Amino acid sequence: MLDRSLVSYTTMLTCYTKHGMLPEVRVLFERMGVKDVVCWNVMIDGWVHSYVENNGVGVNVRVGTALADMYCKCGSLDNARKVFDVMEGKDVVAWNSMIIGYGIHGFGDEALQLFHDMCYVEVKPSDITFVAALTTCVHAGLVSK
Template structure:
């Protein structure tokens, strides 16, 4: 192209950022800066997202400083990128501050904040954000519940996890998917509730996959449930006859 405006650069950067080319996106962004082209919110959202993916906190902080210095409007897309970047880099206070400063929050922003607390083991805080989300009349999605159940699993919140799972269908009409069942199996297994995990997997409304059965088998081995473990091993052999050597 003989001429490239900010939109041209932004589209190319976003293309790399969204298709597995984070380093290429950053390299192109540096070229954009050298070219002295105006940088707008769409570009910054892509760059901040890449910083979160790569853990490039210094560049992410620079981008945030640039946003504040230039008075760039923080819409839901850019705000979500900031929250996600800080959360992935482990700076949950900064993530929550960015979250709180947003004038408008859609379900993706709420889910991102919940997910940030979840991956770092702050189950109670994830639950509080979820409660605030419901109070704000924002309807949760499948992704929201995946983050919520993950938070409960990694914080040992069995009762809360069970209530959350049950509410998916009963309150929000969301049919649980395999990832939601996986979080519940992990929740029971991490808490040492092996029999409950087996009852749960046996009553699933969809066919449990090999990964779920393997999770339960590992928990059986770790907790000494030899008899149940042998039954699950036979089940795995039925599902995947080639797994015999791995189960030995």
């Protein structure tokens, strides 16, 4: 490729990562001159989530919660939700991570729906759950709820 841009590099990183080609990702990343937050996020995703998926590390509730929390903190709520949805045996910590993730990014309705879903499946809310729900309402302008 004659004109290698940050976008093309990041696209290649993403493709290699999704296919579990982690050594190739590392070499390509090392060759890049300029790196932005997007390519760093791709690398974090690659050395965490793809590594877990491609190396037989089981995604139990603790690993799944850590991945969902990481995605939420990076603003990748779709990926967080995908991990959350496939987790079995979700505990209050897993639910809290998603509620907080939605809440801090302004998705109040989604966060409150998760709160209701959590109660429906009889996972007992903790004090952190209530703080997360209240914080969500403040961030999303849903104080009346």
